[in-house]
Amino acid sequence: MRRSAAPSQLQGNPFKKPKFIPPARSNPSPNEEVTKLNSDVKLSEVAANKNTFLQSQNDPRICSFNLPTEESSRGINHEDNYREKYCLEASAKTTSDPHHTVHLAPKEITVSKGQEEEPDSLVKYFSVVWCKPSKKKHKKWEGDAVLIVKGKSFTLKDLEGKDIGRGIGYKFKELEKIEEGQTMTIGGKEIEVMGIISPDDFNSGRCFQLGGGSSAALRSSQAVKKCFSNPFKSVCKLSSKENRQKSFQNCKPRHDPYAPNSLVMPRPDNNHQWMFSKNCFPVVDVVIDPHLVFHLRPHQKEGIIFLYECVMGMRVNGRCGAILADEMGLGKTLQCISLIWTLQCQGPYGGKPVIKKTLIVSPGSLVNNWRKEFQKWLGIERIKIFTVDQDHKVEEFTKSPFYPVLIISYEMLLRSLDQIKNIKFDLLICDEGHRLKNSTIKTATALISLACEKRIILTGTPVQNDLQEFFALIDFVNPGILGSLPSYRKIYEEPIIKSRQPSASEEEKELGERRAAELTCLTGLFVLRRTQEVINKYLPPKIENVVFCRPGALQVELYRKLLNSQAVRFCLQGLLENSSHLICIGALKKLCNHPCLLFSSVKEKECSSTWDENEERNLYEGLINVFPADYNPLMFTEEESGKLQVLSKLLAVIHELCPDEKVVLVSNYTQTLNILQEVCKRHGYAYTRLDGQTQISQRQQIVDGFNSKYSSDFIFLLSSKAGGVGLNLIGGSHLILYDIDWNPATDIQAMSRVWRDGQKHPVHIYRLLTTGTIEEKIYQRQISKQGLSGAVVDLTKTCDHIQFSVEELKNLFTLHESSHCVTHDLLDCECTGENHTGDSLEKLPVFRNCQLGTHQQKSDSLKPVSMSQLKQWKHFSGDHLNLTDPFLERIRENVSFFFQNITNQTTAI
Ligand SMILES: Nc1ncnc2c1ncn2[C@@H]1O[C@H](COP(=O)(O)OP(=O)(O)OP(=O)(O)O)[C@@H](O)[C@H]1O
Ligand SMILES: [Mg+2]
Structure with missing residues (x-):
């Protein structure tokens, strides 16, 4: 309730009266620049920003003041005061004058007189404040509302989208004359009309949000969040002109912004400077440490600029949160480390550092990985990292001034919450942050309770599948940006879900799409996801095999x-x-x-x-x-299981032909891992193992041991569900998925452990399936449409979430004994298994700024292959082998069918 208690005595005085700015009207902000902002900001703008930045390097920017003039400051003051009282946000979009619409109204109504239902074009929307009727001169308004007038009827909705008043049979004259500033009693409520809402703002849901601001408006309305402070006051505080000049002379960029390949952060615009440069320090270039830039991939440079802009409040004004949802292995850790190191030492205002302390919360198994990555990229001298474990408690961090970064597991955070709360963190990073999607769980509540404003969620998992979970993540990084949960449900979730149902009317579909587009537009400003393709070219070839093994x-x-x-x-x-x-x-x-x-x-x-x-x-x-x-x-014997026989032969041939290479062997079950471990023992293969039982404190050690070139381990036994997330197992270049999970995300997670940055060898992935059995059916489900559109693309979803019809169960409970490959039979492929070479795979788009758009399903490269894509893979039956692949050649006897796909065949490693 933002305008409650708005003083109505201001009415009548054209100067004092808080002139309502309808959401779709141009912003009278002192800063002209903001009107140029477009709500559809795409990431490419980030790069563009950078270019503009570099282009303008001839400008005498360093030590420029950019102070507003006295006149403009008065303007801001006035604007600010009024905004503060009414908290209205103006859209940066320039649209038609609302009065124009009012003038047209009588004509339109005359035309439609006598009709039962008014056409949509004649529906009018107004922003109003309401209260119970009273004779008091100074009304105490109870809340904001949206008045929808349709012919003779009207509906009054609160900002959560709930109907709070309805009426029918009003005289046309009364309704057609409604204009700004008018007060009237309608449906048992007294209202004052604050302004006109465009149909576009109503349909998109913008008018229910943040006082009607569009996403672009969010960028342009810093003044709303922050109290006005007279910049001249602060300037006067400086002891003398000389002192000031002296201190400004020292304001230099930490690294040379003009050096070749330098990565310079975008400069804050005038508005930002006005808001945040309290002491009117000159704007200084923030330049990423060249030592880091040397290693950064192009997408990482863009990611760093994105994160910088988000946490500095340059993308969405007054909001400092971001979600970096890059697919697995794209180096989210390095992007964050670069950001921390930069903000720790630099800032745009006088070069003063933006942050002092950073809190990184991650799954227990990754705490040490973070430390290692800090060391890898920054060495041990530049920055001191404190990781919390059994022997190193939070108290130690609190007492020592030397550590700017605290890394802690989610579990430890809960245990040490009281101490953590007492530390002032300036930046909070939640790794594998999709676990915060349920805001009622303890971890989320604990993190929400921390005062830190600059918040980043890192996740490799798509975040848009469930609209409520999406809300929780968005609300965590930028609290309140989507309004309250009930209002979000009403404005976005319900119409979007309704529009996707087969029974949806055209109108519902259109509304749902508009709301989804609006949500995308709004959240796309601070959610970034790039797909695996952006690093493919830096990776060695990946040879993926689906191997159908004959059952024993x-x-x-x-x-x-x-x-x-x-x-x-x-x-x-x-x-x-x-x-x-x-x-x-x-x-x-x-x-x-x-x-x-x-x-x-x-x-x-x-x-x-x-x-x-x-x-x-x-x-x-x-x-x-x-x-x-x-x-x-x-x-047990190997012959009793078709897959185990194949596995055993595969291990033998890898061991023999590639003695320097190692294997990651994955199962979802501990008992199965026991069997695989026994196989290792029987054949004398050195192995290491990580599953749910492995102590958190030992995990990184095990991973490091395996990745080390000095390690003698040949096999890494991994329980994918227990510890796969976030691990780097680049020491292994062969990965065997021994069993299949219903959830394709689990398998994809496991596969991404080896084919990632730093991998030196071509990667071979083997997915073992028992021919004709339930395993083939699960695979088909993974790659069929049903699997893709359902709820199983999220790591947390298990088989229990899947509803099966009796028909589906019949299919599941059938054994196809005579088929070489039921999956191939279903592909509608004309070949008879005699080495079909397949066509080239369709290329998927690699860039996506936000994930809610209608095309998002297609652009996610870590989705399992589709049936039609599989058909394009090279495939052949076990009987028609003319194999050049020495690994497959060795197992042909037990295999009824293969599919094979090679990515990056020509990449030089
Ligand atoms: N620019 C780079 N050059 C070389 N190696 C890199 C680069 N960026 C990242 N890496 C390495 O790539 C690996 C994967 O990075 P990281 O663990 O940050 O991925 P991630 O995006 O967090 O993936 P996940 O979602 O699986 O956690 C790490 O070993 C990291 O050191
Ligand atoms: Mg990670």
């Missing part, structure tokens, strides 16, 4: 038995409880990994006291008889 004889027999079980039959008849299909799916997946896993589960259940009532009994009944009588799961 025991596997097939057990599989048939499971499919014939009462439990599966009940599922297909829709007779069992909701989750019973999950138990069936789990058993089939275990069997695909190795029959011994299923054996252990059956034995375990048999011994449990609940076996008799347990629905698993229906699934496992008679299964044990299929195993040999003396079956011992500890003595």
